[in-house]
Structure formats: C-alpha cells, structure tokens
Amino acid sequence: MASLFPANLRRFLRTVHVNRQTTSILLFAAAFLLAIALPVMPSLLNHSGFYGMALDEPGERLNDYQPPRNGLAFIFFGYRQCGTVCPVQLVNLMELSQRFHGADVEFLFVTLDPENDTPEALEQTTASLGEAFRAYRPENHRAAQKLASAYNDFAVKQVGTTKDLIAHSANLHVVTGDFRRRLVYTTPDLNLELVEQDIRRLLKENKSESPI
Structure with missing residues (x-):
C-alpha cells in the first residue's frame, strides 16, 4: 500500500494542475465576455x-x-x-x-x-x-x-x-x-x-x- 502512495499523489497533483488550467481558461473567458458586455450594461441595468x-x-x-x-x-x-x-x-x-x-x-x-x-x-x-x-x-x-x-x-x-x-x-x-x-x-x-x-x-x- 505504501508503494502506491507516490503514484496516487502524482495523479492527484496532475488533477489539481488540470483543474487550475480549466479554472484559468474559464476565468479568462468570463473576463472576455464581461469586457464585451460592459458597453451594454448601463442599458441592461x-x-x-x-x-x-x-x-x-x-x-x-x-x-x-x-x-x-x-x-x-x-x-x-x-x-x-x-x-x-x-x-x-x-x-x-x-x-x-x-x-x-x-x-x-x-x-x-x-x-x-x-x-x-x-x-x-x-x-x-x-x-x-x-x-x-x-x-x-x-x-x-x-x-x-x-x-x-x-x-x-x-x-x-x-x-x-x-x-x-x-x-x-x-x-x-x-x-x-x-x-x-x-x-x-x-x-x-x-x-x-x-x-x-x-x-x-x-x-x-x-x-x-x-x-x-
């Protein structure tokens, strides 16, 4: 069981890295959409x-x-x-x-x-x-x-x-x-x-x- 721990840890770290990449992409997309929406926000609100x-x-x-x-x-x-x-x-x-x-x-x-x-x-x-x-x-x-x-x-x-x-x-x-x-x-x-x-x-x- 102890010998499996490093492999599990590596998989966990890779998952965290992928999740961070996904989060970064989503944040960038959200920022881009917000930039597009800003000119029309006064009318919407x-x-x-x-x-x-x-x-x-x-x-x-x-x-x-x-x-x-x-x-x-x-x-x-x-x-x-x-x-x-x-x-x-x-x-x-x-x-x-x-x-x-x-x-x-x-x-x-x-x-x-x-x-x-x-x-x-x-x-x-x-x-x-x-x-x-x-x-x-x-x-x-x-x-x-x-x-x-x-x-x-x-x-x-x-x-x-x-x-x-x-x-x-x-x-x-x-x-x-x-x-x-x-x-x-x-x-x-x-x-x-x-x-x-x-x-x-x-x-x-x-x-x-x-x-x-």
Missing part, C-alpha cells in the same frame, strides 16, 4: 425608458467632423458597395432626416472601405441622401476598423471574395456635440416612431442643459 440602448460615455472624436453643438449626430459605419445591411440602414436614416428636417440632427456615414470609397464618390453619395448627411473617410481600412472598434462595432474584410466584401455591424450610434455616446440601435429593423421619440427627448434634454 437602467430602465431609462428609451427605445434604443441607453449609454452615457465618451465616444471617439473624428478629426474632420463636428456634430451640431447643441444637437445630435447619428454615426453609421458602412461602405458604398455593401449590398446587405447598409441600404436598409440608409433608408432608415433618410426617413429620419425627413422627420428631423430643420432640427440640429446630422447623419454621418463613416466608410469602412476608404480604398474604394473616394472623397468624390462619398460626396456624391451624401448629396443624394440629403442635406443633413455627411461623410467621413478614414486613412485606410485598418484605421476604419480601429475607429469602428472604438464604437464597439466590428468590420472584417473578406479578402479573396469577388469584391473584397466587408462583414460589419449595422449599429447606429447617437452622439452629442462633444461626441458623448447616448444611444445605440443594433438592428436595421427599427420602429422609427420610437426612434424619433428618443431623439426628440435627447434634443429636449440637451436644450435644457445648455447654458443660456
């Missing part, structure tokens, strides 16, 4: 009454774009050759632009494909969408990815496909004049009546908070 996902956190500033000082801007990441979610969201934004005609609300299209979306092409696109539309063109696709990631979006170019298609989020981000993120809409399937109510509520809050 706070019954704000907004239709969109309510946030109150700083967003990434854009060098060549300034939202309306006391208004709001919708930021959407996409690209001109997208044939999936982009057309649907752009139709949503066009209708919203009509609902907020004359209000301090702008719509910023950030291209994820700056190599193909030239400044001239983007200018032509925004002109066709309406006077409240603007465009932002990062230096390259990697810079566009980094910017999208700062807004908790994703963008992955599928190299090797016919037109180098880009898989990406379809989120709409609503920011204030100082790029503070206030709302996120995570689907193109939107109730625009409720979106309009959200935006009018935020505009009213901005007006009440602005200095006289």
Whole structure:
C-alpha cells in the first residue's frame, strides 16, 4: 500500500494542475465576455425608458467632423458597395432626416472601405441622401476598423471574395456635440416612431442643459 502512495499523489497533483488550467481558461473567458458586455450594461441595468440602448460615455472624436453643438449626430459605419445591411440602414436614416428636417440632427456615414470609397464618390453619395448627411473617410481600412472598434462595432474584410466584401455591424450610434455616446440601435429593423421619440427627448434634454 505504501508503494502506491507516490503514484496516487502524482495523479492527484496532475488533477489539481488540470483543474487550475480549466479554472484559468474559464476565468479568462468570463473576463472576455464581461469586457464585451460592459458597453451594454448601463442599458441592461437602467430602465431609462428609451427605445434604443441607453449609454452615457465618451465616444471617439473624428478629426474632420463636428456634430451640431447643441444637437445630435447619428454615426453609421458602412461602405458604398455593401449590398446587405447598409441600404436598409440608409433608408432608415433618410426617413429620419425627413422627420428631423430643420432640427440640429446630422447623419454621418463613416466608410469602412476608404480604398474604394473616394472623397468624390462619398460626396456624391451624401448629396443624394440629403442635406443633413455627411461623410467621413478614414486613412485606410485598418484605421476604419480601429475607429469602428472604438464604437464597439466590428468590420472584417473578406479578402479573396469577388469584391473584397466587408462583414460589419449595422449599429447606429447617437452622439452629442462633444461626441458623448447616448444611444445605440443594433438592428436595421427599427420602429422609427420610437426612434424619433428618443431623439426628440435627447434634443429636449440637451436644450435644457445648455447654458443660456
């Protein structure tokens, strides 16, 4: 019996080691999932009454774009050759632009494909969408990815496909004049009546908070 003890001990130690590895993996996975969930936690924990996902956190500033000082801007990441979610969201934004005609609300299209979306092409696109539309063109696709990631979006170019298609989020981000993120809409399937109510509520809050 005594001769079996070292073997049993070795098996016990191996089991402890495996369990520690498993625990470490589970902890890492939990930390990763928590990091993903953090941006949406305020909305999950706070019954704000907004239709969109309510946030109150700083967003990434854009060098060549300034939202309306006391208004709001919708930021959407996409690209001109997208044939999936982009057309649907752009139709949503066009209708919203009509609902907020004359209000301090702008719509910023950030291209994820700056190599193909030239400044001239983007200018032509925004002109066709309406006077409240603007465009932002990062230096390259990697810079566009980094910017999208700062807004908790994703963008992955599928190299090797016919037109180098880009898989990406379809989120709409609503920011204030100082790029503070206030709302996120995570689907193109939107109730625009409720979106309009959200935006009018935020505009009213901005007006009440602005200095006289």
